[in-house]
Amino acid sequence: MIHLDKVSYSVAHLGQPLTLLQEISFHIPPGEAVSLLGPSGSGKSTLLALLAGVERPDRGSIRIDGVELTALGDDDLARFRRQRVGVVFQDFHLLPTLSAWENVALPLQLAGKGEGYNEAMQLLEQVGLRQRSQHRPAELSGGEQQRVAIARAFIHRPQLILADEPTGNLDQHTSKQIIDLLFSWAAEWGITLFLVTHDPQLASRAVRSLALMDGRLASTSV
Numbered sequence: 001m002i003h004l005d006k007v008s009y010s011v012a013h014l015g016q017p018l019t020l021l022q023e024i025s026f027h028i029p030p031g032e033a034v035s036l037l038g039p040s041g042s043g044k045s046t047l048l049a050l051l052a053g054v055e056r057p058d059r060g061s062i063r064i065d066g067v068e069l070t071a072l073g074d075d076d077l078a079r080f081r082r083q084r085v086g087v088v089f090q091d092f093h094l095l096p097t098l099s100a101w102e103n104v105a106l107p108l109q110l111a112g113k114g115e116g117y118n119e120a121m122q123l124l125e126q127v128g129l130r131q132r133s134q135h136r137p138a139e140l141s142g143g144e145q146q147r148v149a150i151a152r153a154f155i156h157r158p159q160l161i162l163a164d165e166p167t168g169n170l171d172q173h174t175s176k177q178i179i180d181l182l183f184s185w186a187a188e189w190g191i192t193l194f195l196v197t198h199d200p201q202l203a204s205r206a207v208r209s210l211a212l213m214d215g216r217l218a219s220t221s222v
Helices: 044-051 074-084 102-109 117-126 142-154 173-187 200-205
Strands: 002-013 016-028 033-037 058-063 085-088 160-164 192-196 210-215 216-221
Touching: 002 044, 016 044, 016 058, 016 216, 033 044, 033 200, 044 058, 044 160, 044 192, 074 085, 085 142, 102 117, 102 142, 117 142, 142 160, 142 173, 160 173, 173 192, 173 200
Parallel strands: 033 192, 033 210, 085 160, 160 192
Antiparallel strands: 002 016, 002 058, 210 216
8 A cells, every 4th residue: 555665855954955754665555554653853744744745755656555656746646645545634734614524524525526414424423523513623622623634534435544643632531532433444444544643552553663763764563
Protein backbone atom coordinates (compact mmCIF):
# COMPACT_ATOMS: atom_id res chain seq x y z
CA MET A 1 0.00 0.00 0.00
CA ILE A 2 2.83 2.41 0.89
CA HIS A 3 6.27 2.21 -0.68
CA LEU A 4 8.88 4.90 -0.06
CA ASP A 5 12.31 4.71 -1.65
CA LYS A 6 15.04 7.16 -0.57
CA VAL A 7 12.70 10.10 -0.02
CA SER A 8 14.27 13.42 0.97
CA TYR A 9 12.65 16.78 1.58
CA SER A 10 14.00 20.23 2.40
CA VAL A 11 12.79 23.80 2.79
CA ALA A 12 14.52 27.14 2.37
CA HIS A 13 15.78 28.66 5.62
CA LEU A 14 17.76 31.93 5.71
CA GLY A 15 18.58 31.47 2.05
CA GLN A 16 19.90 27.95 2.52
CA PRO A 17 18.22 24.53 2.15
CA LEU A 18 17.21 22.97 5.46
CA THR A 19 16.80 19.20 5.18
CA LEU A 20 13.78 17.88 7.08
CA LEU A 21 13.77 14.29 5.80
CA GLN A 22 16.76 12.28 4.58
CA GLU A 23 16.70 9.07 2.54
CA ILE A 24 13.48 7.65 4.02
CA SER A 25 12.64 4.14 2.79
CA PHE A 26 9.98 1.71 4.03
CA HIS A 27 7.14 -0.50 2.83
CA ILE A 28 3.71 -1.08 4.38
CA PRO A 29 1.49 -3.84 2.95
CA PRO A 30 -2.29 -3.39 2.52
CA GLY A 31 -4.35 -3.60 5.69
CA GLU A 32 -1.43 -3.12 8.10
CA ALA A 33 -1.45 -0.57 10.92
CA VAL A 34 1.85 1.22 11.51
CA SER A 35 2.65 3.95 14.02
CA LEU A 36 5.26 6.65 13.52
CA LEU A 37 7.05 7.87 16.64
CA GLY A 38 9.62 10.58 17.27
CA PRO A 39 10.22 13.82 19.17
CA SER A 40 8.83 17.16 18.07
CA GLY A 41 10.72 18.48 15.05
CA SER A 42 11.82 15.04 13.89
CA GLY A 43 9.85 15.29 10.64
CA LYS A 44 6.75 13.21 11.44
CA SER A 45 4.15 15.69 10.19
CA THR A 46 6.28 16.47 7.14
CA LEU A 47 6.37 12.78 6.24
CA LEU A 48 2.61 12.58 6.66
CA ALA A 49 2.17 15.56 4.32
CA LEU A 50 4.31 13.83 1.69
CA LEU A 51 2.25 10.65 1.94
CA ALA A 52 -0.92 12.70 1.56
CA GLY A 53 0.46 14.42 -1.53
CA VAL A 54 0.18 17.82 0.15
CA GLU A 55 3.95 18.27 -0.25
CA ARG A 56 6.29 16.86 -2.88
CA PRO A 57 9.72 15.35 -2.13
CA ASP A 58 12.97 16.78 -3.48
CA ARG A 59 14.14 13.28 -4.33
CA GLY A 60 12.91 9.71 -4.11
CA SER A 61 9.81 7.72 -4.92
CA ILE A 62 6.44 7.61 -3.14
CA ARG A 63 3.98 4.94 -4.30
CA ILE A 64 0.54 4.64 -2.72
CA ASP A 65 -1.61 1.70 -3.81
CA GLY A 66 0.68 1.25 -6.83
CA VAL A 67 0.45 4.89 -7.94
CA GLU A 68 3.62 7.00 -8.12
CA LEU A 69 2.60 10.27 -6.48
CA THR A 70 5.59 12.21 -7.79
CA ALA A 71 4.41 11.56 -11.36
CA LEU A 72 0.95 13.09 -10.83
CA GLY A 73 -0.01 16.66 -11.65
CA ASP A 74 -1.80 18.79 -9.08
CA ASP A 75 -5.31 17.98 -10.34
CA ASP A 76 -4.66 14.23 -10.55
CA LEU A 77 -3.02 14.31 -7.14
CA ALA A 78 -6.04 16.03 -5.61
CA ARG A 79 -8.36 13.51 -7.26
CA PHE A 80 -6.25 10.58 -6.03
CA ARG A 81 -6.24 11.93 -2.48
CA ARG A 82 -10.00 12.55 -2.56
CA GLN A 83 -10.75 9.01 -3.76
CA ARG A 84 -8.22 6.81 -1.95
CA VAL A 85 -6.87 8.61 1.13
CA GLY A 86 -8.46 9.80 4.35
CA VAL A 87 -6.55 12.29 6.49
CA VAL A 88 -7.04 13.12 10.17
CA PHE A 89 -5.24 16.41 10.79
CA GLN A 90 -3.90 17.35 14.21
CA ASP A 91 -5.76 20.68 14.04
CA PHE A 92 -8.92 19.10 12.56
CA HIS A 93 -9.31 21.27 9.39
CA LEU A 94 -13.09 21.31 9.78
CA LEU A 95 -14.97 23.93 7.76
CA PRO A 96 -16.33 26.46 10.28
CA THR A 97 -19.52 27.27 8.35
CA LEU A 98 -20.64 23.63 8.11
CA SER A 99 -22.34 21.54 10.77
CA ALA A 100 -20.77 18.35 12.11
CA TRP A 101 -22.71 16.09 9.74
CA GLU A 102 -21.98 18.36 6.77
CA ASN A 103 -18.26 18.23 7.53
CA VAL A 104 -18.37 14.45 7.73
CA ALA A 105 -20.39 14.12 4.51
CA LEU A 106 -18.19 16.49 2.51
CA PRO A 107 -15.90 13.83 0.95
CA LEU A 108 -18.93 12.01 -0.46
CA GLN A 109 -20.35 15.23 -1.85
CA LEU A 110 -17.04 16.16 -3.49
CA ALA A 111 -16.94 12.71 -5.08
CA GLY A 112 -20.45 13.18 -6.47
CA LYS A 113 -21.94 10.42 -4.30
CA GLY A 114 -24.98 12.29 -3.02
CA GLU A 115 -25.74 14.32 0.07
CA GLY A 116 -24.23 11.75 2.44
CA TYR A 117 -26.57 12.57 5.34
CA ASN A 118 -27.43 9.00 6.32
CA GLU A 119 -23.82 7.82 6.03
CA ALA A 120 -22.57 10.78 8.07
CA MET A 121 -25.16 10.28 10.79
CA GLN A 122 -24.29 6.60 11.07
CA LEU A 123 -20.62 7.38 11.69
CA LEU A 124 -21.40 10.25 14.06
CA GLU A 125 -23.55 7.88 16.11
CA GLN A 126 -20.62 5.45 16.35
CA VAL A 127 -18.31 8.20 17.64
CA GLY A 128 -20.98 9.34 20.13
CA LEU A 129 -21.91 12.61 18.44
CA ARG A 130 -25.30 12.00 16.85
CA GLN A 131 -26.88 14.54 19.19
CA ARG A 132 -24.28 17.12 18.14
CA SER A 133 -24.70 16.60 14.39
CA GLN A 134 -26.21 20.06 13.76
CA HIS A 135 -23.52 21.92 15.70
CA ARG A 136 -20.75 23.84 13.96
CA PRO A 137 -17.09 23.34 14.93
CA ALA A 138 -17.02 26.46 17.15
CA GLU A 139 -19.80 24.90 19.23
CA LEU A 140 -17.87 21.66 19.76
CA SER A 141 -15.03 20.85 22.15
CA GLY A 142 -11.61 19.92 20.82
CA GLY A 143 -12.28 16.26 21.48
CA GLU A 144 -15.62 16.43 19.68
CA GLN A 145 -14.03 18.14 16.69
CA GLN A 146 -11.42 15.38 16.56
CA ARG A 147 -14.12 12.73 16.48
CA VAL A 148 -15.86 14.57 13.63
CA ALA A 149 -12.54 14.68 11.75
CA ILE A 150 -12.04 10.94 12.22
CA ALA A 151 -15.55 10.16 10.95
CA ARG A 152 -14.94 12.40 7.93
CA ALA A 153 -11.68 10.58 7.10
CA PHE A 154 -13.43 7.20 7.02
CA ILE A 155 -16.72 8.07 5.31
CA HIS A 156 -15.61 7.35 1.74
CA ARG A 157 -13.95 4.04 2.71
CA PRO A 158 -10.43 5.02 1.55
CA GLN A 159 -7.65 2.50 1.03
CA LEU A 160 -5.40 4.47 3.39
CA ILE A 161 -5.93 6.53 6.55
CA LEU A 162 -3.21 8.99 7.54
CA ALA A 163 -3.71 10.27 11.08
CA ASP A 164 -1.67 12.97 12.81
CA GLU A 165 -2.07 12.55 16.60
CA PRO A 166 -5.68 11.26 16.30
CA THR A 167 -6.08 10.95 20.08
CA GLY A 168 -4.14 14.07 21.00
CA ASN A 169 -7.21 16.06 22.06
CA LEU A 170 -9.10 13.29 23.83
CA ASP A 171 -9.32 12.27 27.47
CA GLN A 172 -8.15 8.76 28.40
CA HIS A 173 -11.59 7.16 28.32
CA THR A 174 -12.59 8.72 24.98
CA SER A 175 -9.13 8.00 23.59
CA LYS A 176 -9.59 4.27 24.19
CA GLN A 177 -13.00 4.35 22.52
CA ILE A 178 -11.63 6.13 19.46
CA ILE A 179 -8.62 3.80 19.22
CA ASP A 180 -10.95 0.80 19.31
CA LEU A 181 -13.10 2.43 16.63
CA LEU A 182 -10.12 3.28 14.39
CA PHE A 183 -8.89 -0.29 14.38
CA SER A 184 -12.40 -1.76 14.15
CA TRP A 185 -13.29 0.33 11.08
CA ALA A 186 -9.89 -0.36 9.48
CA ALA A 187 -10.28 -4.12 9.99
CA GLU A 188 -13.89 -4.15 8.78
CA TRP A 189 -13.13 -2.24 5.59
CA GLY A 190 -9.56 -3.46 4.95
CA ILE A 191 -8.03 -0.02 5.38
CA THR A 192 -4.31 0.59 5.93
CA LEU A 193 -3.51 2.84 8.92
CA PHE A 194 -0.48 5.12 9.21
CA LEU A 195 -0.56 6.86 12.59
CA VAL A 196 1.66 9.66 13.84
CA THR A 197 1.36 9.59 17.62
CA HIS A 198 2.90 10.23 21.02
CA ASP A 199 0.26 8.01 22.62
CA PRO A 200 1.85 4.72 23.75
CA GLN A 201 -1.61 3.14 24.01
CA LEU A 202 -2.26 3.88 20.33
CA ALA A 203 1.27 2.93 19.20
CA SER A 204 1.02 -0.42 20.96
CA ARG A 205 -2.04 -1.36 18.89
CA ALA A 206 -0.11 -1.06 15.62
CA VAL A 207 1.53 -4.09 14.02
CA ARG A 208 4.86 -2.27 14.11
CA SER A 209 6.33 1.14 14.81
CA LEU A 210 8.70 3.37 12.86
CA ALA A 211 10.81 5.98 14.60
CA LEU A 212 12.11 9.24 13.16
CA MET A 213 15.07 11.08 14.63
CA ASP A 214 16.45 14.26 13.05
CA GLY A 215 14.77 13.49 9.76
CA ARG A 216 16.08 9.95 9.48
CA LEU A 217 14.37 6.63 9.99
CA ALA A 218 15.92 5.47 13.24
CA SER A 219 14.39 2.07 13.94
CA THR A 220 11.59 -0.37 13.29
CA SER A 221 9.95 -2.56 15.92
CA VAL A 222 7.65 -5.51 15.27
